[in-house]
Amino acid sequence: MSARLDLVPVLDLMDGQVVRARAGKRDDYRPLQSTLCDSSRPAAVLHGLLALYPFRRIYIADLDAILKRGHHGKVVEALQRSHPELEFWVDGGFSSAAAAQASQAAGRGRPVLGSESLTALPEGGAWPAQGVLSLDFRGDDFLGSDTFLQYPERWPAQVIVMTLARVGMEAGPDLARLVQLRQLNPACRFYAAGGVRHAGDLSALAGAGAAGVLLASALHDGRLSRTELAGFHTAHPTSAAGGAKANVPAPDR
Numbered sequence: 001m002s003a004r005l006d007l008v009p010v011l012d013l014m015d016g017q018v019v020r021a022r023a024g025k026r027d028d029y030r031p032l033q034s035t036l037c038d039s040s041r042p043a044a045v046l047h048g049l050l051a052l053y054p055f056r057r058i059y060i061a062d063l064d065a066i067l068k069r070g071h072h073g074k075v076v077e078a079l080q081r082s083h084p085e086l087e088f089w090v091d092g093g094f095s096s097a098a099a100a101q102a103s104q105a106a107g108r109g110r111p112v113l114g115s116e117s118l119t120a121l122p123e124g125g126a127w128p129a130q131g132v133l134s135l136d137f138r139g140d141d142f143l144g145s146d147t148f149l150q151y152p153e154r155w156p157a158q159v160i161v162m163t164l165a166r167v168g169m170e171a172g173p174d175l176a177r178l179v180q181l182r183q184l185n186p187a188c189r190f191y192a193a194g195g196v197r198h199a200g201d202l203s204a205l206a207g208a209g210a211a212g213v214l215l216a217s218a219l220h221d222g223r224l225s226r227t228e229l230a231g232f233h234t235a236h237p238t239s240a241a242g243g244a245k246a247n248v249p250a251p252d253r
Contacts, residue, residue, distance in 0.1 A: 004234035005202060006057065006212030008089070008191065009049045009219060011042055013072045014063040018045040021061075021216065029063070034220035042075055043082065050083075052219065053229045059089045059214050060109065066093035066117060076108045089132055097122040097131070104128055112160065115144030127156050134160040134193075135181065137174075152184035159185075160214065163194035170217070171195045175208045182209050199228040206232070 012021045012029070017040040019029040031040035036048030049055060058079075065071035076090055088109035094100040095118060100111035111128050115121075116136040133156050136143040143164075161181055163174040173195040182190055189211035196202065196218050205213055212234075218224045 003203065003206030003232070005206050005210060005232045006189075006191070006234050007053070007055060007229055007232060008057045008059050008212055008214050009055050010059045010061065010193075010214050010216040011045060012061045012063055012216070013042060013075060016042075016072070016075070018042055019063070020220070032220065035222045036220055042072075042079060046079060046083065049219065053226050053233075055086070057087045057089065058083075059112070060091070062090065062092045066091065066114070068093065073103070073106065073108050077106075080107065080109065091117075091134060093117045095119050097126045097128055100131055101128045104130075114162070115142070115148045118144060118148075120145060121147045121151060121154055123154065131156050132158040132160060134162050136162045136164065137177065138164045149184070152181075152188075155185050155188055157187075157189060158191065158211075159188045160191045160193050163192075170197050172197060173201050173205055173213075175204055178205070178208050178210060196224075198223050199231070202228075202232050 012019050014029055018032045019040070020032045021029055032045060034045065034048060036052055037044045039045070046058065060076060062072045062076070071092060076088065080088055089112050090103070090109035091112040091114050092100070092103050092108065094103065094111060094113050097113065100113050104111050110130050110132065112132045112134050114134040114136050135148060142149065159181070161174070161178050163177065173192050178190060178192055190209065191212040191214060192205050192210045193214035196213060196215055198218065202213065215224070
């Protein structure tokens with residue numbers, strides 16, 4: 001049996017549509033063309049993903065919010081109303097824990113706080129409940145304050161390793177970086193993002209200790225089948241509260 005992973009499809013939202021992300025070059029992103037649906041509308045893309053496989057968690061990158069030119073709050077709210085069975089992780093370009101908490105209180109999903117957007121690493125007790133940290137990299141450059149990497153004991157229970165240069169580029173996941181960051185806080189559950197091409201990459205990530213993986217291009221291009229996804233799928237982990245006590249992995253249901 002394959003090693004188990006939490007498989008998380010990605011919706012990259014820009015100008016009201018789902019776009020195809022490539023190497024983090026956001027000026028070049030274009031509306032998604034997918035084998036799973038015939039539209040780039042968020043609802044249609046989500047329907048196509050769920051027709052492929054019964055995913056339980058969805059990651060949303062609100063690129064307009066990250067770029068400080070608006071947001072997709074109403075779109076996220078509508079998706080949640082249509083799919084109450086799903087857990088949505090939402091990177092809304094939050095500059096502070098307070099901004100993330102406000103979005104969560106407004107019913108816009110479980111907040112993902114990206115190092116690219118945060119002005120500072122929140123203290124342990126200041127993390128939003130169930131907040132997720134995204135450690136964002138472009139190439140070898142870390143996007144954010146050095147304190148994010150200097151104080152791994154302040155990371156919440158779930159951490160995304162976002163390798164923007166590999167997103168949509170079929171370059172393979174950054175296994176070395178995943179291993180390096182896991183060593184800084186082995187208690188965290190790490191989610192790899194960027195570069196997955198096929199089932200072999202999923203096996204490699206599981207072997208490197210990833211708890212889960214964010215997926216986009218490999219799904220939309222038909223490079224991961226329903227059978228292959230089922231071979232890796234893990235039970236949906238219980239959400240753990242953020243903050244100082246959240247550095248213990250959430251138990252699986």
